[in-house]
Amino acid sequence: AAMVKETIRVYARVKPLGRRQQAGSYSIDNEEPLPSLEISVPRDLADGFINNKRENYKFKFQKIFDQEAKQDVIFDSIAKPVAECVLAGYNGTIFAYGQTGSGKTFTITGGAERYSDRGIIPRTLSYIFDQLQKDSSKVYTTHVSYLEIYNECGYDLLDPRHEASRMEDLPKVTIMEDSDQNIHLKNLSLQQATNEEEALNLLFLGDTNRMIAETPMNQASSRSHCIFTIHISSKEPGSATIRRSKLHLVDLAGSERVAKTGIGGHLLTEAKYINLSLHYLEQVIIALAEKNRSHIPYRNSMMTSVLRDSLGGNCMTTMISTLAMDKRNIDESISTCRFAQRVALIKNEAVLNEEIDPRLMIAQLKKEIQDLKDELALVTGKQRTSELSQEELLQLDELIETFLKDNDPDSSLDVGADMRKIKYCFVHMKQIINHPRTSGKKLLSQDISEENNSNEELEKLKGLVQQRDNEINILVTMLKKEKKRVRDALSQLNATSAGSTILEQSSPSMSLEESQSPSRCFSLKEEKVFSPSVPRLPCPSRAAGGKMSLGSQEAFEVFKQDHADSITVEDNKQLLKQRFDEAKCLGEKLNEVRNKINQLKGRIIQRQIQRAALAVSNPSEELTFDSVEENLRMQIEEEKKSYKVMQGRFKGLKVEIEHLQLLMEKVKMKLQKDFEVWWSEEAKKIQQEKPEMVTSPNTATVDPQFIRSSQHLSPNSSSDTTRDSLYEDPAVKNNSITFGNPTLKTRTPPSSSTSIPLTGDSQADADILAFIKARQNILQKKG
Numbered sequence: 001a002a003m004v005k006e007t008i009r010v011y012a013r014v015k016p017l018g019r020r021q022q023a024g025s026y027s028i029d030n031e032e033p034l035p036s037l038e039i040s041v042p043r044d045l046a047d048g049f050i051n052n053k054r055e056n057y058k059f060k061f062q063k064i065f066d067q068e069a070k071q072d073v074i075f076d077s078i079a080k081p082v083a084e085c086v087l088a089g090y091n092g093t094i095f096a097y098g099q100t101g102s103g104k105t106f107t108i109t110g111g112a113e114r115y116s117d118r119g120i121i122p123r124t125l126s127y128i129f130d131q132l133q134k135d136s137s138k139v140y141t142t143h144v145s146y147l148e149i150y151n152e153c154g155y156d157l158l159d160p161r162h163e164a165s166r167m168e169d170l171p172k173v174t175i176m177e178d179s180d181q182n183i184h185l186k187n188l189s190l191q192q193a194t195n196e197e198e199a200l201n202l203l204f205l206g207d208t209n210r211m212i213a214e215t216p217m218n219q220a221s222s223r224s225h226c227i228f229t230i231h232i233s234s235k236e237p238g239s240a241t242i243r244r245s246k247l248h249l250v251d252l253a254g255s256e257r258v259a260k261t262g263i264g265g266h267l268l269t270e271a272k273y274i275n276l277s278l279h280y281l282e283q284v285i286i287a288l289a290e291k292n293r294s295h296i297p298y299r300n301s302m303m304t305s306v307l308r309d310s311l312g313g314n315c316m317t318t319m320i321s322t323l324a325m326d327k328r329n330i331d332e333s334i335s336t337c338r339f340a341q342r343v344a345l346i347k348n349e350a351v352l353n354e355e356i357d358p359r360l361m362i363a364q365l366k367k368e369i370q371d372l373k374d375e376l377a378l379v380t381g382k383q384r385t386s387e388l389s390q391e392e393l394l395q396l397d398e399l400i401e402t403f404l405k406d407n408d409p410d411s412s413l414d415v416g417a418d419m420r421k422i423k424y425c426f427v428h429m430k431q432i433i434n435h436p437r438t439s440g441k442k443l444l445s446q447d448i449s450e451e452n453n454s455n456e457e458l459e460k461l462k463g464l465v466q467q468r469d470n471e472i473n474i475l476v477t478m479l480k481k482e483k484k485r486v487r488d489a490l491s492q493l494n495a496t497s498a499g500s501t502i503l504e505q506s507s508p509s510m511s512l513e514e515s516q517s518p519s520r521c522f523s524l525k526e527e528k529v530f531s532p533s534v535p536r537l538p539c540p541s542r543a544a545g546g547k548m549s550l551g552s553q554e555a556f557e558v559f560k561q562d563h564a565d566s567i568t569v570e571d572n573k574q575l576l577k578q579r580f581d582e583a584k585c586l587g588e589k590l591n592e593v594r595n596k597i598n599q600l601k602g603r604i605i606q607r608q609i610q611r612a613a614l615a616v617s618n619p620s621e622e623l624t625f626d627s628v629e630e631n632l633r634m635q636i637e638e639e640k641k642s643y644k645v646m647q648g649r650f651k652g653l654k655v656e657i658e659h660l661q662l663l664m665e666k667v668k669m670k671l672q673k674d675f676e677v678w679w680s681e682e683a684k685k686i687q688q689e690k691p692e693m694v695t696s697p698n699t700a701t702v703d704p705q706f707i708r709s710s711q712h713l714s715p716n717s718s719s720d721t722t723r724d725s726l727y728e729d730p731a732v733k734n735n736s737i738t739f740g741n742p743t744l745k746t747r748t749p750p751s752s753s754t755s756i757p758l759t760g761d762s763q764a765d766a767d768i769l770a771f772i773k774a775r776q777n778i779l780q781k782k783g
């Protein structure tokens with residue numbers, strides 16, 4: 001297989017300084033041959049006397065991106081080359097490494113606010129689907145998966161059962177190794193995504209599930225690894241070769257050291273785990289860098305097992321070290337850079353992932369045999385049937401007889417370039433030697449003709465046929481084995497994961513016609529234009545849930561206004577509105593152009609009819625070139641061109657609108673989640689200050705688990721979100737911020753200290769609201 005030798009490419013990206021952060025001292029030199037980042041820190045004061053010396057560290061990178069580098073530049077320079085390799089059939093991995101808050105998620109997934117802040121994953125999806133669409137020479141199938149690894153346990157962020165159960169209760173993703181040491185991930189679903197929109201929806205779905213699973217106690221985003229994988233398989237029509245490749249986009253857990261964070265108890269265990277898995281990642285990487293190292297310790301952690309075929313060997317691997325260069329984080333940044341230097345030592349050999357489809361191979365070999373037979377017939381001038389005819393046999397007998405009787409030592413037996421005849425002669429001679437009496441026929445002499453050349457060729461061809469026969473036998477055996485494997489895998493799959501699809505399903509072919517012929521009509525009703533092909537994120541608050549009391553509803557309004565995110569929501573709403581208007585306008589123009597094209601076509605037909613009629617009534621007149629028609633055709637071409645341009649823009653707008661909508665939904669979900677946390681905290685405070693409320697009969701225990709379980713989302717959930725609800729706050733519209741799912745009602749009511757006022761008791765909620773407002777007044781006066 002084709003091979004590409006590469007070291008792991010290591011880049012650095014410096015995050016912009018925060019408003020109150022003090023800049024650390026560093027400099028970047030992006031000149032050839034290898035760019036370097038120099039960090040300078042004050043000398044240790046350990047010896048007890050002060051000096052002004054500084055210590056300098058210099059690190060080499062493929063390229064260093066300073067604070068102002070934008071997401072599109074990052075994509076173009078770092079991710080695009082990897083995406084291109086993946087499109088060509090190699091595996092690829094991009095991982096972001098750095099301490100919490102240094103910009104890993106921002107780089108890999110993107111910021112939650114602006115469209116221009118979208119990160120490597122959405123940009124890569126867009127790029128890949130664009131390229132696939134352009135290439136009609138192959139049939140492509142794409143799937144995505146989204147895995148979170150937390151404390152060495154794997155969770156499927158796209159598991160459809162997210163809706164019904166808590167993350168912890170879902171079946172864990174586990175690693176299985178087959179006899180060929182290939183890694184299979186049990187319980188990780190591969191969701192087919194036929195276009196950018198579907199893939200983006202899946203990404204947002206996974207992100208939202210991840211966000212919801214996160215509680216203050218479980219800051220999963222800094223303590224877990226997330227791996228978004230794009231699987232591509234491709235095949236040329238009729239070819240036996242299937243290319244499979246995958247691209248892992250990895251958001252690693254924070255790399256900060258335990259000692260510094262100084263946390264105890266539960267969190268310490270987690271931190272230790274994170275460090276362990278990053279430590280194992282480093283061990284694998286170091287082992288890969290060593291020459292002649294046969295054992296690579298992949299199995300030490302889930303992370304390294306999953307990336308097994310995508311770190312060393314068969315892969316294009318890229319790492320982005322994310323750095324926060326303010327004074328307080330310089331230490332961590334240096335240790336991130338050190339890690340990066342070790343990673344940069346690895347030499348990878350990326351291998352093209354090709355495998356052969358035995359069925360197609362057999363078909364090809366059969367065809368080759370037929371071709372060879374035809375060639376043979378051409379050389380010998382005879383069509384071959386399997387048996388020699390009676391007549392031919394008699395002729396041969398005569399030839400043999402002649403040959404045997406000929407006393408001339410130079411005489412030879414020549415039957416031409418036909419193996420069957422040659423074989424027959426030998427058999428016949430053997431018979432004559434063994435049973436001399438049975439062959440009493442006369443033998444005739446014969447001339448030698450010059451057919452040696454074609455004889456040789458015939459032998460070659462015969463040999464080839466034999467070889468192909470053998471190959472077919474081998475392939476048939478392979479096919480049987482393969483069938484059995486597929487059967488086994490299927491039964492395993494059925495037993496384990498309901499949501500996954502088999503990778504080999506052929507994708508619905510992407511029709512090119514749609515973009516070429518202006519036959520589609522654009523009707524632009526806002527709710528309907530962009531009907532999603534993957535179910536949308538449902539509203540966080542379920543209609544089935546309890547109603548939000550007036551008190552908490554009002555509180556939510558207040559909370560929303562105070563919340564920084566709501567500004568973004570407003571901005572995005574504006575932008576969305578603009579984009580909708582643009583899309584609408586463009587849609588109308590598209591319709592106009594379409595009509596125009598149809599009109600022009602009508603005129604051409606009319607013209608042709610007229611000229612045909614003229615030709616009939618005036619047969620003598622010759623049909624000449626019609627410049628009018630030609631002119632009309634040119635006009636149509638022009639219109640088509642502008643149609644195509646507009647359609648391209650329309651598509652771009654559509655993607656942007658989709659993205660904005662998803663961003664807004666996500667921000668809203670976050671807002672509501674924050675509100676719930678804040679609301680229950682407020683409630684607790686009130687209980688402490690107004691203990692008599694605890695005894696209120698209208699309180700119910702809210703188990704935080706219920707809050708979470710009711711909100712997990714699934715790709716298959718039937719979403720009741722409609723487009724038009726996007727302009728309103730879903731929570732307010734449905735009037736139902738819920739504190740849990742409906743099962744809450746059946747739970748045993750009031751227990752003691754953790755109870756908070758719930759829906760229904762407007763008096764209690766009004767009390768809280770009054771309290772909140774009072775608090776806010778006080779706070780405002782203080783500030």
Ligand code: ADP
Nearest residue numbers: 015016098099100101102103104105106107111
């Ligand atoms: P991590 O995932 O490493 O913990 P994040 O990606 O969440 O860090 O970044 C922390 C914060 O800094 C986020 O609010 C993010 O939007 C912001 N941020 C990170 N990198 C950049 C950048 N290059 N430009 C603008 N904002 C950034």
Ligand code: MG
Nearest residue numbers: 104105221222
């Ligand atoms: Mg993060």
